[in-house]
Amino acid sequence: MAPEETTQAAAGEQLPQDKISEIARRALKGLVAKGKAPIPPVYEKAFYDEALKLGEEGLVAFLQAKLPPGQAAQAMAERLAGVMTNLGDTMKQYKERLDVHSEHIEGRKKSLEDALAPEVWAVLQQEVGALLSANALMREQVEASERRLEAHKQEVAELQRRVRFDALTGALNRGAFEEDIADEYARCRRYDRPFTLIIADIDCFKKVNDTYGHTIGDEVLKYFVRMISQEVREIDRVYRYGGEEFVVLLPETDFDGALVVAERLRSRVESRVLKCKGDEDISLKITASFGVTTGGPEDANPKAVLARADKALYKAKEEGRNRVVGLRPGGGAA
Incomplete structure (x- = not known):
């Protein structure tokens, strides 16, 4: 048999x-x-x-x-x-x-x-x-x-x-991200082609939930995904990684190019006002912090790229939020 x-x-x-x-x-x-x-x-x-x-x-x-x-x-x-x-x-x-x-x-x-x-x-x-x-x-x-x-x-x-896909926001979910970054990392190792990660975290999101409730918080999450999705290319992918944290995967994008994209995303989020559907009297302005890094053949695995992007995000929040911080594969900050 x-x-x-x-x-x-x-x-x-x-x-x-x-x-x-x-x-x-x-x-x-x-x-x-x-x-x-x-x-x-x-x-x-x-x-x-x-x-x-x-x-x-x-x-x-x-x-x-x-x-x-x-x-x-x-x-x-x-x-x-x-x-x-x-x-x-x-x-x-x-x-x-x-x-x-x-x-x-x-x-x-x-x-x-x-x-x-x-x-x-x-x-x-x-x-x-x-x-x-x-x-x-x-x-x-x-x-x-x-x-x-x-x-x-x-x-x-x-x-x-x-x-x-994430049922709430329409972004790709964490499982999809883990699959896709593994594929992108393999392509990077084989053909020496760049890819970049941008990790975004909505600043003080817990305060939104505590102040206005989870229904308004859900609106903020969906609104955030719509804003980011409108600013990236068709080949770029937006994922909800967890809670109010999102990842953008940019194939064929180098470090400096990704910094420009991340700053454009940060500026767009900061400049917009959300009129809440559930309560038109509520208008919200939100900001977000962004960590950026590029994956390279020197990275041992996809997790190393993600960890570096996460470290850059932590640094952005530590420095006062509503900013972009990038870390190059060698560890140097932008």
Whole structure:
């Protein structure tokens, strides 16, 4: 028997992907049947519940130990999307073969009719007609399955989107950041191409929540993401790293260029006034602090780049907030 297909887990161990994809399919089917939205936490719980029903306690324990919340749902959704793509290709091939088979039978009908006695052809014609009808029915069933599969593909695509995005602000989430910076770091090491991180933290955000409540605080977070997103390029990516802390990943950007971008972001945030939707009498001005660094081949791993950017952010807040501080790969400040 061929070994079960596997992929590397976060800690370097192997995940049984064929088993995961089957449980993932069952979990999604159950959610659809119940009319529940397959958002990551709900989907992840449905996956684990389904696994436990099938007696896969060991797999559940393994995934929960090796994959943080959210990342497991992402792995499941990605695998399920791949399975659906392969299934769609198989259905397409099956339908094409049915068409070829039907065309072949239709092409032989005339020659058989000419070669056989009328009484023999009368019997055979019924058999040929039944076979063509069966082919037509199977084609209809395949097409119906394709339509259902397409609907499921859209559900999985939405699940994948939700897995990577922060539900409140619309920014990419921390799990997406960890994936993307790993890819960018690998590209940097291989091709010696620069990338830069900007870490932004909304100044005194706790005071906003304490003074106006979390509903207004949520508006501030969404407003902040909109402002930043409007100021960066399409290839740049904005992530909510945690709480009121955000990261901007800028591919193909050197240190000096990123400092210019960060200062533009800082100035835009400082200059705007937020009119709160929940209470039009509330107008807020906020500021943010920014830490900037560039990743380079000399960095041991992506975490080293992130730690340096975080150190620059800490320095910006320590120096009075509402400012940009950059640290070069060698440790020198801008």
